[in-house]
Amino acid sequence: MPVQLDDGAGGLLKDKIEDLGLTVHTSTGTDKICDGETAYHRMVFKDAEPLDVDVVVFSAGIRPQDALARTAGLEIGERGGIVINDNCQTSDDAIYAIGECALWQNRIFGLVAPGYAMARAVADQLMGKVATFEGADMSTKLKLLGVDVASIGDAQMQTLVLKRWCCKIRLKALTRN
Numbered sequence: 001m002p003v004q005l006d007d008g009a010g011g012l013l014k015d016k017i018e019d020l021g022l023t024v025h026t027s028t029g030t031d032k033i034c035d036g037e038t039a040y041h042r043m044v045f046k047d048a049e050p051l052d053v054d055v056v057v058f059s060a061g062i063r064p065q066d067a068l069a070r071t072a073g074l075e076i077g078e079r080g081g082i083v084i085n086d087n088c089q090t091s092d093d094a095i096y097a098i099g100e101c102a103l104w105q106n107r108i109f110g111l112v113a114p115g116y117a118m119a120r121a122v123a124d125q126l127m128g129k130v131a132t133f134e135g136a137d138m139s140t141k142l143k144l145l146g147v148d149v150a151s152i153g154d155a156q157m158q159t160l161v162l163k164r165w166c167c168k169i170r171l172k173a174l175t176r177n
Contacts, residue, residue, distance in 0.1 A: 005149070016147050025051070062110040064101045077103040086132040088122045096122045104133060113137055 005013065014024045029046040036042040039052035064081040075083040075091035081103030088096045088104075098118035100108060109115065114136035124131035 013147065013149060017145055020145060020147075022145070062100055062108055064103065064108055066101055069097070069101070077106065077108075081108050084118075084133075086134065087125060088118050088133050098122060104135075109136065111136075 010026075014026065017024055025045075025048070028048050031044045031046045033056060034042050034044065036052040039054045041053050041056055043051045043053060043056065045051070066076055066080055066082050069082040069090065070076055072092070072095070074095065074097075077083055082090055082097040082101050084090055084097050084102045084104050086104075088098055088102065090097050099115035100110065102108070102118060104118075117136040118133050121131045121133040
């Protein structure tokens with residue numbers, strides 16, 4: 001969740017998940033998965049000791065589907081994604097790109113709200129109105145392993161004039177007699 005959470009918030013989430021009795025491995029690249037010695041599978045990492053596990057869960061993240069754009073000769077970002085301007089136009093002014101395939105100001109958005117905002121901007125332009133995509137609300141709320149996670153604002157401090165404010169709230173369960 002690197003788009004939604006900064007390192008501090010990610011650390012809080014990691015601690016909460018570990019409080020549930022799970023072990024979290026981060027910043028680790030998997031080299032291969034093979035038969036395990038003490039469990040069904042063995043995960044062999046590029047930069048850590050192997051780990052025998054019974055279950056492997058894949059989380060691939062956002063990978064922009066830009067093969068068609070590549071074939072068409074449109075400009076593609078260094079790590080993928082169809083480069084767009086504030087009008088959501090590609091390097092060919094007659095072609096627009098929106099959503100998770102679009103790379104705007106070197107950013108791929110992994111949420112549905114930015115795609116909707118891009119679609120509104122393009123629809124308005126096609127109807128003759130003046131409209132541009134100026135970014136989107138990146139706040140999210142989700143539940144991970146029973147842990148509520150929320151992100152509001154610019155978690156990666158991309159905004160020029162921005163102050164960091166962190167609020168950590170721990171709630172105890174309340175019971176009634």
